[in-house]
Structures are given as structure tokens and as C-alpha cells.
Amino acid sequence: MQLKVAVIGGGAAGYFAAIKAAENKAEVHLLEKTSKVLGKVKISGGGRCNVTNATFNPVQLSKNYPRGEKFLKKAFNVFNAEHTVKWFEDRGVKIKEEPDKRMFPESNDSQTIIDCLQKEAFKCHVNLRLSSTVTGLTSKEGNKIGLVINGIEEVFDRVIVCTGGQPKIEGLNWLSDLGHTIERPVPSLFTFKIQDKKLASLMGLSVPDAKIRVIGEKKLQETGPLLVTHWGVSGPVVLRTSAWGARALSDKNYHFSILISWFNKYSDQDLRVFIQEQKEKLRKKQIKNNNPFTLPQRLWDYCLDKIGIPESKMWLDLSKKELNKLVEMLLSDEYEVKGTTKFKEEFVTCGGVSLTDIDVKTMQSKHINNLYFAGELMDIDGITGGFNFQAAWTTGFISGCSASVLLE
Incomplete structure (x- = not known):
């Protein structure tokens, strides 16, 4: 049986989750409400993309997150900065370290990272669906999940939500209505x-x-x-x-x-x-x-x-x-x-889905079976220096792995 997985949000976390799920042979639909993807990747680091930070010890890496340190300390044992560098370099993108430990592609061009992610998604047969707005989510029989996409309901085996930081708490009401605790969003960086x-x-x-x-x-x-x-x-x-x-x-x-x-x-x-x-x-x-x-x-x-x-x-x-x-x-x-x-290149949001509602081992919701989270939508944010992208890669990787595993 091939799992049908929806990933909501075409940012860094969304792409990483989609790629990993597709690598595990799931039928992956990457849903992006706009006509463009990876916008924050494009402008980050002055257009160079601060991919990660050369803090390779998971414990030390986690100390750079005002929200999410304990949660990420466990997650970084699965996928951390060292894994990120290897992932990109295995796909032909060399990553360099600067004196302040920030890490960029050797090309000094964020498009290199975008091209890598899009090439990998295409290679893994990720179905990219632009201008696809999700307006509803409901639990279905057999632990399946129904999504209302552009007004039409479609049923999936697993759903990963990667919609990014929301400036207002009202933007997260649909998740609180499902039983999740929402930490009030406020600006960071x-x-x-x-x-x-x-x-x-x-x-x-x-x-x-x-x-x-x-x-x-x-x-x-x-x-x-x-x-x-x-x-x-x-x-x-x-x-x-x-x-x-x-x-x-x-x-x-x-x-x-x-x-x-x-x-x-x-x-x-x-x-x-x-x-x-x-x-x-x-x-x-x-x-x-x-x-x-x-x-x-x-x-x-x-x-x-x-x-x-x-x-x-x-x-x-x-x-x-x-x-x-x-x-x-x-x-x-x-x-x-x-x-x-x-600060347009680094701006992130503090707040989001409470980490107490998420299983760190799988990124699955503790309230809705087969619903997963990744990226800035979660109550995780790091200081400047590549840490926010690292959280996106890590949570995207774990959620993509978990959402594409067939359970006995």
C-alpha cells in the first residue's frame, strides 16, 4: 500500500518533509497557497541563504533557541547541522563556514539551495500543487484526514503542516479548534x-x-x-x-x-x-x-x-x-x-503550536492521529545565524520520515 501524504506549505520545512516522505515511496502532494515557493530561502542571508550554523554538537546547537531548546536537543540527535551539510553536499552543493560559524553555499547564491531542493523534489516525484489553498481539515474514518483544497475535499493518509509563522493568533484558530494549544505569536528577530x-x-x-x-x-x-x-x-x-x-x-x-x-x-x-x-x-x-x-x-x-x-x-x-x-x-x-x-531577511515569529502537543520523536500531533508539524508553525525559534533554517530541516526531516512509514 502506498501512503498518500499531503504537505501544506512550500517553504524550507515543507520541501524537506515532502522530499523525505517521497524518498520513502509515499505519494506526496506539496500544497502551496501562492504561486511561488521557498521565498524565505531566496532572501535569507542577503540572498546567500544562511543554510545552518557550524555548531555540530546537538546540545550546544539547541542552546541557540529561545523557544524549543529542550525539544530540539532530542530532535538534533536524529538530524542536526552536520547532517544538513552532508545532505546538501551529497547532492552536489558545497557548504562553507564563515568566521562567525554561519554556513552558506560556496556559490554565495540562495538560488543554489532552491535549485537543489526543487531538483530533489522532482527526482522523488513530489507533486507540487501551486495556488492550492487549504481551508479545512477533518478526521476521517480509519484515521485518514480530509483537507478542503480550493473548496474541494480530498482525503489523505497523512498530513504534515508546514505553514510557517503566523503574525496573528487568529491564523491558528483552525488548529486550536482541533484541540491544540497555541502559544501567542509575537515577532522575534x-x-x-x-x-x-x-x-x-x-x-x-x-x-x-x-x-x-x-x-x-x-x-x-x-x-x-x-x-x-x-x-x-x-x-x-x-x-x-x-x-x-x-x-x-x-x-x-x-x-x-x-x-x-x-x-x-x-x-x-x-x-x-x-x-x-x-x-x-x-x-x-x-x-x-x-x-x-x-x-x-x-x-x-x-x-x-x-x-x-x-x-x-x-x-x-x-x-x-x-x-x-x-x-x-x-x-x-x-x-x-x-x-x-x-528585519526582512531574518524575521521570524515566536509562538505557534505548543510543543507539549507534539511528539518529538515523530513530530505527530498528540491530538489528531496522522497529523504532523514542521517548521516555524511550531513554538520554536532561534537566534540569527542559520539556526531557524536548521530547525526547519530537522523537523521537516523527522516529520517526513514519520509520516511516510507504514504501520503494522
């Missing part, structure tokens, strides 16, 4: 809006090792590259902060204050000692034209202007009060955040 004209004058400036702390949230601080934009701040350090703080920042209605340390090299005391040393070393040289830090000159000028140190002031004349202001500016520069901006 977003940038911070800061209405500060002087800061905006630094647009395009990047700092390689900054720290961001959210005032009032003791555990919410991250380090890494920071980018100043015309609307505020972005970069990996901001995206990681937004991921770990997705729910807390939503509860604040995205109105909160942050402290920026423009470099994460010095403690308060070490910085004071260093500045005192520079006073003695540089003495009669102008502070503005003699920047002793590994900071861009534009940022150094901005800092001096913000705390009111004149351009003509010599290092020797730096007062104790000015020194204190300089230390505070460099290590605890405060800004008010009012709102967010979606």
Missing part, C-alpha cells in the same frame, strides 16, 4: 527604532563588538556586531537581544530603554585605568584627533560631542567629571526604543 537625529547621523556605521542591555531586564543582554541605521540600531547583537526578549519586549509594547556599550573589551575599572594612561601618554595632544580606542572616528567624534568635550581640549586637561562622562558614554550609552522594524 527585529531591529530597534530610536528617534535620535544625532544617532541617525551615524547611519551605516558598524561596531564589531558592542553590548546591548535592556534596562529592567537583568538577563536580557547580548554582545556582537552592531549597525546604526537611519531608524535606530540593528545587527546581530540587536537581533539576538530581540529573540531572547521577544515576549518581554512585546509585553512592554516595544517601548523600553537600552544601554549600549560601544565595545565589549573593558570593564568600568579597566577603562578608567586605560584613559588615565592615555592622559599621561598623549598629554598635550587634542582628544578629538587622538582617538586611542578601536572605534570609528565618526563614533569617537559623536561621543565627544554628546558629552560636551570641546574639539580643542587636550588630553592632559580632561577633568575627572569629563572622564566619568566619557566612561559612561562608552560603556552605558542610554537610548529610548519606541517600536521595531522587521
Whole structure:
């Protein structure tokens, strides 16, 4: 008997699930409501596709997920980053590691990943059905599942739902109506809006090792590259902060204050000692034209202007009060955040189908037999760096395997 399997959603998880199920000789129908597939794969990583992250230990890999760590720790024992790299390389796509451990195709072109997935799906005889909108799901006799597709019901042996993150909880009502618990969706991986004209004058400036702390949230601080934009701040350090703080920042209605340390090299005391040393070393040289830090000159000028140190002031004349202001500016520069901006290449949703309703060994629903889940629809999200695609590959692989196995 050949199983008839429906996969709802033509994204990364959907394709991986469909391919795996078809490899196991199931008759697979990949249903995509739009006329295009793999849209997020296309734009991710600036059009290069951040396939995964070179964190090959499953336990360490799972620590990069604000939601889903314990669940994925088990799932990664089945399929993890090492398996992902091998899967693509076995199909002729070489994957390279960058210094920050992000992994991309050697071609630096996301189309390489898309072509690989589509070629494999075609090879395995996956039936791709575009413009196929699913509006209903019901359990049928014999544990089969009926799907209403473009107004017509069709019956399947197994169904894998890979519809991606939903911005509003109403988009998941059809799953809650089936008995599933839905964790409220909120944005993750977003940038911070800061209405500060002087800061905006630094647009395009990047700092390689900054720290961001959210005032009032003791555990919410991250380090890494920071980018100043015309609307505020972005970069990996901001995206990681937004991921770990997705729910807390939503509860604040995205109105909160942050402290920026423009470099994460010095403690308060070490910085004071260093500045005192520079006073003695540089003495009669102008502070503005003699920047002793590994900071861009534009940022150094901005800092001096913000705390009111004149351009003509010599290092020797730096007062104790000015020194204190300089230390505070460099290590605890405060800004008010009012709102967010979606980072289109990385934007994901925190929330979705509760993991307590999903069997980690199979990705099957604990409420509806032969109904499976994969990808961002589940309450899983990772920080930036290839982790969200890895969760898609992993959950897609397991659900595709499970949904295509004939039970005795």
C-alpha cells in the first residue's frame, strides 16, 4: 500500500518533509497557497541563504533557541547541522563556514539551495500543487484526514503542516479548534527604532563588538556586531537581544530603554585605568584627533560631542567629571526604543503550536492521529545565524520520515 501524504506549505520545512516522505515511496502532494515557493530561502542571508550554523554538537546547537531548546536537543540527535551539510553536499552543493560559524553555499547564491531542493523534489516525484489553498481539515474514518483544497475535499493518509509563522493568533484558530494549544505569536528577530537625529547621523556605521542591555531586564543582554541605521540600531547583537526578549519586549509594547556599550573589551575599572594612561601618554595632544580606542572616528567624534568635550581640549586637561562622562558614554550609552522594524531577511515569529502537543520523536500531533508539524508553525525559534533554517530541516526531516512509514 502506498501512503498518500499531503504537505501544506512550500517553504524550507515543507520541501524537506515532502522530499523525505517521497524518498520513502509515499505519494506526496506539496500544497502551496501562492504561486511561488521557498521565498524565505531566496532572501535569507542577503540572498546567500544562511543554510545552518557550524555548531555540530546537538546540545550546544539547541542552546541557540529561545523557544524549543529542550525539544530540539532530542530532535538534533536524529538530524542536526552536520547532517544538513552532508545532505546538501551529497547532492552536489558545497557548504562553507564563515568566521562567525554561519554556513552558506560556496556559490554565495540562495538560488543554489532552491535549485537543489526543487531538483530533489522532482527526482522523488513530489507533486507540487501551486495556488492550492487549504481551508479545512477533518478526521476521517480509519484515521485518514480530509483537507478542503480550493473548496474541494480530498482525503489523505497523512498530513504534515508546514505553514510557517503566523503574525496573528487568529491564523491558528483552525488548529486550536482541533484541540491544540497555541502559544501567542509575537515577532522575534527585529531591529530597534530610536528617534535620535544625532544617532541617525551615524547611519551605516558598524561596531564589531558592542553590548546591548535592556534596562529592567537583568538577563536580557547580548554582545556582537552592531549597525546604526537611519531608524535606530540593528545587527546581530540587536537581533539576538530581540529573540531572547521577544515576549518581554512585546509585553512592554516595544517601548523600553537600552544601554549600549560601544565595545565589549573593558570593564568600568579597566577603562578608567586605560584613559588615565592615555592622559599621561598623549598629554598635550587634542582628544578629538587622538582617538586611542578601536572605534570609528565618526563614533569617537559623536561621543565627544554628546558629552560636551570641546574639539580643542587636550588630553592632559580632561577633568575627572569629563572622564566619568566619557566612561559612561562608552560603556552605558542610554537610548529610548519606541517600536521595531522587521528585519526582512531574518524575521521570524515566536509562538505557534505548543510543543507539549507534539511528539518529538515523530513530530505527530498528540491530538489528531496522522497529523504532523514542521517548521516555524511550531513554538520554536532561534537566534540569527542559520539556526531557524536548521530547525526547519530537522523537523521537516523527522516529520517526513514519520509520516511516510507504514504501520503494522
